[in-house]
Amino acid sequence: MAQEFAKPFYNSKAWRxxxxxxxxxxxALDGGMCMTCHMELGKIVHHKTWLTPENISNPMITLNHDNLKYDCQTCHNQEKEGKEIEQPRYFFGENGEIILIKPIDE
Ligand SMILES: [Zn+2]
Structure with missing residues (x-):
């Protein structure tokens, strides 16, 4: 799911x-195989340098083929999981204490 700030970009003609x-x-190069595992057909085009509010208007990041990678669903999911651990999620308990939610598969 695209983040809110990136939605107009993903809907743009330039990106499509x-x-x-x-x-x-x-x-044309290899029949469109996944560039990570080379076993499955690619499905998702993703940015190697992830889009941020700072670089979203920089076409050298957003529209540069060198910054793109063609992944199958499996490989894409694995990359995403690796990135999302960076942000600890937490909520406040009954007494206002902060309770961390650990990633499910940890
Ligand atoms: Zn793959």
Whole structure:
């Protein structure tokens, strides 16, 4: 799921064209296989340098084929899980104490 700040970008014509031409390039090279495992067909185009509010308007990051990677669903999910551990999630308990929620598979 795209983050809120990136939604207008993912809906833009520039991104859709960039993504389509990247997929066409990969298909011509190796039939569009996943660039991580090379076992499954690619499904998701993702940015190697993740989009942030700071770089979202920089086409050298957002629309640069060198910053794109074609992944299958499995590999994409694994990469995402690795990134999301950075942010600890917590809530406040009955007495106002902070309770950390550990990632499920830890
Ligand atoms: Zn893969």
């Amino acid at each position: 064209e960039c993504r389509a031409s990247f997929i066409a390039k990969r298909s």
